[in-house]
Amino acid sequence: MSSDGTARPRVIEPGLPRWDPGTERYRLAGLGALILRLEAGDRLDIVDREGRQPCELAAFHPDSLKPDLAALNLQPGPVSAGIDAVLAGTPLGFGLPPDEIHQLRHQLAHWRMPKGSDGVARILEGDTRPGDKVTLNAARAVIVILHAPRGHGPAMLPDEQTPATDLSVIIRRATVNPLASPTLPAPLGDLVAEYRVDRCTALSYEVKEGQFIQVIDVDGRQCSDFVAFDARQLAEGRERGIDMTTTRTMLGAIYPGPGLASKFFDMDMQALTEVVRDTCGRHDTFGLACTARFYEDAGYPGHPSCSENFNNVLDRFGLARRRGWQAVNLFYNTGVNASNAIFLDDPWSRPGDYVLMRALKDLVCGSSACPDDIDATNAWNPTDIHVRIYDAKSDFTRAMAYRMTPDAEPRLTRETGFHARTSTLTRNFTEYKGFWLPSRFNNAGPTAEYWACREGAAVMDLSPLRKFEVLGADAEDLLQAACTRNIRKLSDGQVVYTAMCYDHGGMVDDGTVFRLGPDRYRWIGGDEFGGKWLRDLAEKKGLRQVWVKSATDQLHNIALQGPKSREILKEIIWTPPARPRVDEIQWFHFTVGRIGDYNGTAVLVSRTGYSGELGYEIFCHPKDAPKVWDAVWEAGQKHGLLPLGLEALDILRIEAGLVFANYEFNDQTDPFEAGIGFTVALKGNEEFVGREAIIRRKEHPQRVLVGLEIEAKQAVGHGDCVHVGRAQVGVVTSGCISPSLGKNIALCRVDVTYAAIGTEVEIGKIDGQQKRLPARVVRFPFYDPDKLKPRS
Known part of the structure; x- marks a missing residue:
């Protein structure tokens, strides 16, 4: 409390323990x-x-x-x-x-x-x-x-x-131990051994090839240095341990993570460990484990250090003592700032966060519970680390942790219902919003996938889109308040693309609203937070007869896009007489049917997409996904159907001028700034959140989304600065080389002063000043600007 008796503002730390002991x-x-x-x-x-x-x-x-x-x-x-x-x-x-x-x-x-x-x-x-x-x-x-x-x-x-x-x-609990640490996560499999690394100490241990090493942050925000050496090489007198410079050079990444770029290498470029899971995602591979010299120079002579602790526990394996150990600094939050300096801040790890690695050779390992209490490395409070070793026969999925909000429970990366089929065609998967999605496919690649979509047909997995059932007598009122479109104009079987905004006009998300019937809607967006936002809005407005139910895990979908997509679906989708046939579905409408015939797999088919082509999306229960994929795949072969990954999809959507979250829009941009002002119904919807702010921003615009053609073939991308003379006047949000146009194109958020068609600007490379790529403002969408193809 302050001297006048008022409460002082406090630091908000979501994700740390919020409960009393017990x-x-x-x-x-x-x-x-x-x-x-x-x-x-x-x-x-x-x-x-x-x-x-x-x-x-x-x-x-x-x-x-x-x-x-x-x-x-x-x-x-x-x-x-x-x-x-x-x-x-x-x-x-x-x-x-x-x-x-x-x-x-x-x-x-x-x-x-x-x-x-x-x-x-x-x-x-x-x-x-x-x-x-x-x-x-x-x-x-x-x-x-x-x-x-x-x-x-x-x-x-x-x-x-x-x-x-x-x-x-x-x-x-009725019986409470006030000194107890948070409960450790349950073991993931059959344990070979486990160790507690007490705060400010280190330990050494041996791991056999194929076994798994799990390093757990017990209380949260505690760093743990990890070292590993090839045991066979060590027995022959050669020290070959994890080498950070080699690892960064081999992977082209700051640190490995689950997926293709997952291995730590030694100086001979031999892989020692593979990262299988990571629930934190922020670690350090720049610096040494903390040293005695570090504390001495800071004025703390005699302070314990991880390097000295490693010297003491690794000595029994014949490893030479050293003043500073090169280590993987797990849970250590470092990065490189705009001034090219390495920074540190409080760790991101929460209680129970862990990194799971697989030993690719027999290893001698060391783990520490870092003693640093003089800065933010361990949030000023060193705590324990826990290590578990699992049997080599264990079967662990590769995964990262996705959290809807900082204090939400982590959810490990999942496979979609279609993964059993797409994984036979590629190993190039990337994590997207808590799911593994293909980035490109074998024997084709983004360019071939792109042309299949533009000239024939392509099928892609879009299951991570978040689906929410909005139900009840107040469902329409809630969506009318949440969405910038006039939801009251929707008919049964119709879909509308819309934005949702905060009070200040910045966007929560974009997505589509399906009307399945009176008081029955479905919101499909990119962010899981959209469901929570809708529930919070219903509570705020006192709408008691509406429920927003998460359906993503029970509703997966593929998109079939391209000029041949209608012909493919006509062969395989049966619809009841009261529902439109596939060839009767109008743009932004949907139908309900079955694969094959009356007794086939249930599907919902909408005439929507994210490619700028004629296209459809097919929704089903995840258990039925392989059947749906097989039916589409078989029917599509005579039409040149190819699978399509995220890299090709990005080219398609940029050409079509379709926006993407945290690129073209975020919570600081309104729909007009994001280039989707057509979604804002200022007439006919007097109720939606952010309306007054959006009106003010529309009347006094500062930035607008435009298209750019670049007079150079050098790639430009998200974050590249846009200049007129020395001054920066905008930023590239997305860019690509357009295969069909043969041009280098980009979407750009620019000051309205320079938004007129034909305005010449320059895209800055290197430091933004030393190299410039000439560009000019053009109309977008770049491809099919009147959207005749998706309407066809």
């Missing part, structure tokens, strides 16, 4: 399961995050394993197929990673759980609101199994709007 928090995924043990007096809160999501619960006495719902003052109801599937070790959720299933089966075996249940309790039923909860108190020790079911079986049809969504589970 409080545990878990995410129960839609269609997922949790197995937890409660002791007498423990309190269990089950919270419905999105509304209309029931929870099924079974309970067993820990010794007799007899059903014991009475311990929670609950009565058993009918048997649950979901709970029985969990007890059988075969949960109903689609695409669960193998290690999650392993953890479930490990818990079942550990507690000797029965193979089925006699009955379950069902709570949070009916029209629950986001945030509604049920509190249960344990009268005695009990093992609890929780399941978040869907009302009508695990697979949601593409025209249904009843996805299973997440629940929050919070345990408040």
